Amino acid sequence: MMKKVPLNRREMLLFSSSVIIAAPLIAIASQTDLNLYVVKDPQCGCCTAWVDILKSEGFNITIESRSGDFLRDFKIKNGIPEVMMSCHTAQIGGYFIEGHVPAREIKRLLKEQPIALGLAAPGMPLGSPGMGPGDQREAYDIFVVGKDGKAKVFQHYLKAGISV
Numbered sequence: 001m002m003k004k005v006p007l008n009r010r011e012m013l014l015f016s017s018s019v020i021i022a023a024p025l026i027a028i029a030s031q032t033d034l035n036l037y038v039v040k041d042p043q044c045g046c047c048t049a050w051v052d053i054l055k056s057e058g059f060n061i062t063i064e065s066r067s068g069d070f071l072r073d074f075k076i077k078n079g080i081p082e083v084m085m086s087c088h089t090a091q092i093g094g095y096f097i098e099g100h101v102p103a104r105e106i107k108r109l110l111k112e113q114p115i116a117l118g119l120a121a122p123g124m125p126l127g128s129p130g131m132g133p134g135d136q137r138e139a140y141d142i143f144v145v146g147k148d149g150k151a152k153v154f155q156h157y158l159k160a161g162i163s164v
Contacts, residue, residue, distance in 0.1 A: 033093070033110060034059045039074050040088035041067045047088040050100050050130030057103035081149050084120035095119065096145075100128035105142050105155050117145045119154060127160060135160050 036054060040047040042065035051061050066074060075089050078096040086099025093110050096118030109119055120143045121128055127137025137160040143151040 034107075036061050036090050036092045036097070036106075038063045038088060038090045039066050039071060041065070041071060043067070044087055046100070046124065046130045048130075050088065053129045054103050054106075057107075059103065059106075079117045079145070079149065080120065081145065081151065084122045084143060084145060084151055086120065086122055087124060098122075100124060100130050101142055102129050102157075109144070109154075114144060115147060117147060117149075119144055120151065125157075128157070 036059045038047070038051055038061055040051075040063065051063065055061055071089070072085075075085055075098070078089060078091070080089065080096060080098050084098055088099065090097040092106065095109060095116065097106055097109075097120075098118065099121035101119045101121045105119060109116075121140065122143070123140075124131055125138055125140035126132050127134050128140060137157065139159040139162075140157050141153045142155040142157070144154040145151045
């Protein structure tokens with residue numbers, strides 16, 4: 001059994017000051033975890049709907065409007081394979097997020113930290129966040145894109161009304 005040794009005044013002061021300094025840093029770190037930079041076409045309503053959903057899930061969003069080739073170039077620069085492309089692209093925690101990826105999967109990506117470029121919801125699946133009512137959702141997949149550009153299913157969403 002260990003004997004408790006009281007802290008001397010100097011040790012107590014050092015301990016207290018380190019707690020005072022560390023607490024705000026921990027709070028700042030937890031806030032920045034959900035900072036999302038979104039690049040989207042300025043005319044796209046479904047992209048705006050997706051952003052609004054993520055804001056309601058606690059994400060801090062910065063938006064840049066780009067269109068046409070400028071948006072496509074941004075996607076290519078971020079390593080998004082053409083078959084995985086959708087209408088908007090985001091960056092968070094060193095990853096890209098392509099298309100209507102649910103907040104739940106973005107948070108899972110940040111928690112698990114896989115060796116990957118990012119997540120993609122190719123196309124614009126009906127019922128995905130920002131793409132209409134969930135009760136009309138079609139089945140779709142969220143893919144994780146590896147550093148080699150290859151994609152594999154990260155999460156499968158069943159068609160609405162179907163349960164396993």
